Amino acid sequence: xxxxxxxxxxxxxxxxxxxxxxxxxxxxxxxxxxxxxxxxxxxxxxxxxxxxxxxxxxxxxxxxxxxxxxxxxxxxxxxxxxxxxxxxxxxxxxxxxxxxxxxxxxxxxxxxxxxxxxxxxxxxxxxxxxxxxxxxxxxxxxxxxxxxxxxxxxxxxxxxxxxxxxxxxxxxxxxxxxxxxxxxxxxxxxxxxxxxxxxxxxxxxxxxxxxxxxxxxxxxxxxxxxxxxxxxxxxxxxxxxxxxxxxxxxxxxxxxxxxxxxxxxxxxxxxxxx
Numbered sequence: 001x002x003x004x005x006x007x008x009x010x011x012x013x014x015x016x017x018x019x020x021x022x023x024x025x026x027x028x029x030x031x032x033x034x035x036x037x038x039x040x041x042x043x044x045x046x047x048x049x050x051x052x053x054x055x056x057x058x059x060x061x062x063x064x065x066x067x068x069x070x071x072x073x074x075x076x077x078x079x080x081x082x083x084x085x086x087x088x089x090x091x092x093x094x095x096x097x098x099x100x101x102x103x104x105x106x107x108x109x110x111x112x113x114x115x116x117x118x119x120x121x122x123x124x125x126x127x128x129x130x131x132x133x134x135x136x137x138x139x140x141x142x143x144x145x146x147x148x149x150x151x152x153x154x155x156x157x158x159x160x161x162x163x164x165x166x167x168x169x170x171x172x173x174x175x176x177x178x179x180x181x182x183x184x185x186x187x188x189x190x191x192x193x194x195x196x197x198x199x200x201x202x203x204x205x206x207x208x209x210x211x212x213x214x215x216x217x218x219x220x221x222x223x224x225x226x227x228x229x230x231x232x233x234x235x236x237x238x239x240x241x242x243x244x245x246x247x248x249x250x251x252x253x254x255x256x257x258x259x260x261x262x263x264x265x266x267x268x269x270x271x272x273x274x
Contacts, residue, residue: 001050004029009244009255010124011070011174012234015079021045022072022096023232023244024083028053028065030098035242042242042259051098053083065092069126069174070232071134084123084136089113091126091134104134107154115142124231125153125175125185129204132158139171150212153183161212165189165198173197174233176241181205184241185215186233197221197230199241199260218262228256239264 009031011024021033031050036043053065069084080101081094089110093101109115116122121139129135132155141147147168153160153175162185164170170189178184183202190196200215207213221227228245235241241260247253 001031001047004031004050004052006031006047006050006255008246008249010068010231010246011083011126012232012242012244013070013072013081014234014236014242015072016237018079020048021234021242022070022081024067024070024081026067026246028067028083030081030094032096035236037236037259040240040259040261042257045257053092053094053098053100068122068124068231070234071126071128071176073128082126082128082134084126086120086122086124087113089116089122091123091136105156107136107156107159109142110136110138110154115144117141117143121171125172127175127177127183129155129177130181132156135175135177137172137175139173141168149210151185160204160207161210162202162207163212163215165196165200165215165217170198173231176233176235177204178235179237184233184235186230186243188230195222195227195229197227197243199233199243201262219260228258230256230258 008026009023013022023031032048034046066085066087067083071082079096083092091104117140124139125137127135135155137153149161150164151172165187166189170187174186176184183204185200188197199219200217202213202215230243231246232244239262243258245256247255
């Protein structure tokens with residue numbers, strides 16, 4: 001797309017007003033897609049454009065943007081894309097055309113890179129809450145955190161604890177906030193043929209206190225049910241979420257998009273992918 005190969009996608013964000021899907025690649029490339037969905041079935045993901053994110057050369061800017069997470073917010077009617085990075089934990093602001101707009105301040109606990117469990121388990125899950133603003137979580141609990149308490153989500157002046165799929169081992173790969181204020185989380189546990197991905201839901205309004213918030217599993221994808229290296233996720237509304245896999249740059253490995261739609265009462269998902 002525009003001379004940039006669609007590969008290693010690790011984050012998604014949906015602009016409902018424009019009907020535009022944004023995707024970020026590990027290398028820092030930003031893609032735009034149109035979706036064709038009919039009767040709840042994903043028919044196609046059609047590329048629109050691609051651009052290498054532009055970064056100024058000011059002091060302290062990284063040479064390479066190790067992009068992992070993506071979220072979208074509206075600021076005075078304009079779209080801003082928030083890109084979370086590893087290597088150097090940061091959240092960068094970009095315009096929809098790829099122009100750099102600066103950085104956002106992180107919660108204090110997330111600033112020091114030595115606090116993270118591993119270099120590649122830094123900021124990957126990022127979302128925007130209508131009341132609390134930017135919400136972040138590392139893939140694995142920070143050093144010193146109680147892994148039995150699951151994942152800690154941090155905003156500027158608030159935090160939540162949510163149950164982990166596999167405490168201490170499952171990685172929080174992506175998250176989003178639904179229109180109803182619920183948290184949608186994508187976790188992954190295991191590796192290779194034992195890899196399991198789970199899409200889980202929590203009512204953040206009911207979270208609080210020392211006990212982790214309970215999570216309702218909407219979809220559990222193992223090797224037999226189509227598990228991929230799912231890294232990115234965004235909500236589309238109407239109890240729908242879109243997942244994307246990171247093909248790790250392999251030319252023979254496909255990028256997979258998966259549409260999930262769940263029942264409001266039972267939480268049983270229908271899957272539709274291309």
